[in-house]
Amino acid sequence: MDNRKTDEELLVQIGQHDDAAIRTMVSRKLPRLLAMAVRMLGDRHEAEDVTQEAFVRLWRQAGKWQSGRATFDTWLHRVTLNLCYDRLRRHREQPVAEAPERADPALGPEETLSTQDESDRIRKALASLPDRQREAIVLQYYQEFTNIEAAEIMDISIEALESLLARARRNLRTILQEADEQEKTR
The missing domain is CATH 1.10.1740.10 (RNA polymerase sigma factor, region 2, helix turn helix motif)
Structure with missing residues (x-):
């Protein structure tokens, strides 16, 4: 190779x-x-x-x-x-959502559950976003592309990418807050 x-x-x-x-x-x-x-x-x-x-x-x-x-x-x-x-x-x-990855053995049971729960919450929230918003978030935060690179991959302007990212972050915040409120009422 x-x-x-x-x-x-x-x-x-x-x-x-x-x-x-x-x-x-x-x-x-x-x-x-x-x-x-x-x-x-x-x-x-x-x-x-x-x-x-x-x-x-x-x-x-x-x-x-x-x-x-x-x-x-x-x-x-x-x-x-x-x-x-x-x-x-x-x-x-x-x-x-994919099955949670194995926890770091250095973490205690409470930390492990908390980390898995948070990962699951974020994964579910991300999955519920509209496709283009999810794509923008994945390229920006998980793939770590610059705005220029992400916009090029998505075949949109940088301004359109920034708008998608703003809407996606707002939607994620709302989805996570609603999930928290539902959890409190249980």
């Missing part, structure tokens, strides 16, 4: 159906794409299917890649997001 090659150099090799190049690209890009897909879909198995399909598309399209319009990373994230939206449209139901 040659991690010194740029994405563009690997793309040329992938376009020539070089197995080692695609393995390098997958190892380089899979963690971020999978994390984004899990956040968008709320289901790890669905997210794995989506990222696999994104890499299949990369394999098929690499020979046709032309730089200049968008960066390769932007294109690959956009493909993955589009595949997520296709899945969400097909299911037409709210994504189910």
Whole structure:
């Protein structure tokens, strides 16, 4: 695996159906794409299917890649997001949150429950956002893209991204407050 090659150099090799190049690209890009897909879909198995399909598309399209319009990373994230939206449209139901990850053994039982509860609350609130708002939040806060990069991936202006983020944060606050109020009445 040659991690010194740029994405563009690997793309040329992938376009020539070089197995080692695609393995390098997958190892380089899979963690971020999978994390984004899990956040968008709320289901790890669905997210794995989506990222696999994104890499299949990369394999098929690499020979046709032309730089200049968008960066390769932007294109690959956009493909993955589009595949997520296709899945969400097909299911037409709210994504189910993935199973909580194993707790850090250093945490005590109370801290573990509190952390899991908070993660579940946020995951559910995020899943209930409109798709574009969830996409903006995932790109900004979980994928850590800059506003410029996130706007490019979403194919919107920076101002539109900032507006989406503001609405998403407001909606998340409202959803979490309502959940807290419901919990208090139980």
